[in-house]
Amino acid sequence: MDDLTSAFLELIRLTSTDLSPDVEESLILARDQEAAGSAAKSALEAVLQNVALAREQSTPICQDTGTPIFYVQHPQGWSTRKLREQIRSAVAAATSLAYLRPNAVDAISGINSGNNLGDEAFPTIHFEEIEGEELIVDLMLKGGGCENVGAQYSLPDRRLAAGRDMEGVRKVVLDAVYKAQGKGCAPGVLGVAVGGDRGSSYYGSKESLFRKLDEPNPDPDLDAFEERLTEEANRLGIGPMGFGGVTTVLGTKIKGMHRLPASFFVSVSYMCWAHRRRRMVVHGSDIQYP
Numbered sequence: 308m309d310d311l312t313s314a315f316l317e318l319i320r321l322t323s324t325d326l327s328p329d330v331e332e333s334l335i336l337a338r339d340q341e342a343a344g345s346a347a348k349s350a351l352e353a354v355l356q357n358v359a360l361a362r363e364q365s366t367p368i369c370q371d372t373g374t375p376i377f378y379v380q381h382p383q384g385w386s387t388r389k390l391r392e393q394i395r396s397a398v399a400a401a402t403s404l405a406y407l408r409p410n411a412v413d414a415i416s417g418i419n420s421g422n423n424l425g426d427e428a429f430p431t432i433h434f435e436e437i438e439g440e441e442l443i444v445d446l447m448l449k450g451g452g453c454e455n456v457g458a459q460y461s462l463p464d465r466r467l468a469a470g471r472d473m474e475g476v477r478k479v480v481l482d483a484v485y486k487a488q489g490k491g492c493a494p495g496v497l498g499v500a501v502g503g504d505r506g507s508s509y510y511g512s513k514e515s516l517f518r519k520l521d522e523p524n525p526d527p528d529l530d531a532f533e534e535r536l537t538e539e540a541n542r543l544g545i546g547p548m549g550f551g552g553v554t555t556v557l558g559t560k561i562k563g564m565h566r567l568p569a570s571f572f573v574s575v576s577y578m579c580w581a582h583r584r585r586r587m588v589v590h591g592s593d594i595q596y597p
C-alpha cells in the first residue's frame with residue numbers, strides 16, 4: 308500500500324478552496340432568482356465572489372473550515388490503521404498550510420490542539436470495505452454554524468402534530484428550517500435521514516449530503532418528496548442569510564433507514580452554502596479528484 312498522505316493533502320486543499328460545480332451552479336441560479344437590488348441578491352453575489360476568489364488564490368472558501376469528515380471505502384486487505392495515520396498527517400499538514408483553520412478544541416480543558424488533531428473522532432473517519440480495486444474517499448468539511456442548527460426529532464411529536472409517517476417527516480423537516488431562520492448561513496442543503504437509532508440517523512443524514520444537488524433520489528417517491536420539501540422550505544421566505552427572499556435551501560437529500568418498531572427518528576443535518584465536499588479515487592498509481 309502506497310503512502311497517500313500527499314494525495315489526502317490535495318483532497319483537503321481542493322475541498323476547502325474549490326467549491327463543487329453543482330453547488331456553485333445552484334448558487335448562481337439562486338442569485339438570478341432573487342429580486343434586483345435586494346439584500347438576498349447582494350448576499351449571494353458576495354458569496355459567489357468569495358467562491359471565485361478562494362479558487363483563484365487557493366484559500367479557504369470560508370474562515371470556518373469545519374469538522375473534516377472522511378468516508379473511506381477501501382478494497383480488501385488495505386490497512387485502515389495506516390490509512391488513518393496518513394489522513395491525520397495530511398490534516399495536520401493542511402492546517403499548517405492554512406487550508407484548514409485549527410478547529411479541534413478539547414471540550415473539557417478548552418485547549419485547541421492547534422493542528423486539527425483531537426481524539427479518534429476528530430477528524431471523523433468512517434471506513435467500509437468494498438469489492439474491487441479502487442480506494443474511494445469522500446471528504447466533507449462541516450461548518451460549525453450549520454452544524455448547530457441541525458436537529459433530531461422523535462416521532463410522534465405532539466407539539467408539531469407530527470405522526471409516524473411521511474407527513475410527520477415533512478412537518479419536522481420544515482420546523483428545523485423555520486427554527487434556523489437563516490442561521491447556519493442559508494441557503495444551504497438539507498440532509499435528512501428517516502429511521503435508524505439516534506447515532507446512525509445523524510450519520511445517515513450527513514451521508515445523504517454527499518449526493519450531488521443535480522443527482523435525483525433513486526426512489527421516485529422520495530425524489531418527489533425531496534422536491535416538495537425544497538419548494539415548501541423556500542416558500543417560508545427566510546432567504547439567504549435570513550434576509551428574506553425566495554431561496555432558503557438549495558436542495559433536500561433524504562435517506563431512508565431501518566428502525567426499531569419502538570422508535571421513529573428523523574435527523575436533519577443542515578449544510579450551509581459553503582457545501583464543501585470532494586471525492587478522491589485511487590486506482591493503482593492513478594489518483595483522480597472527480
Ligand code: SF4
Nearest residue numbers: 369450452453492579
Ligand atoms: S455555517 Fe458555513 S458558511 Fe457559515 S460560517 Fe460556518 S462554515 Fe462558513
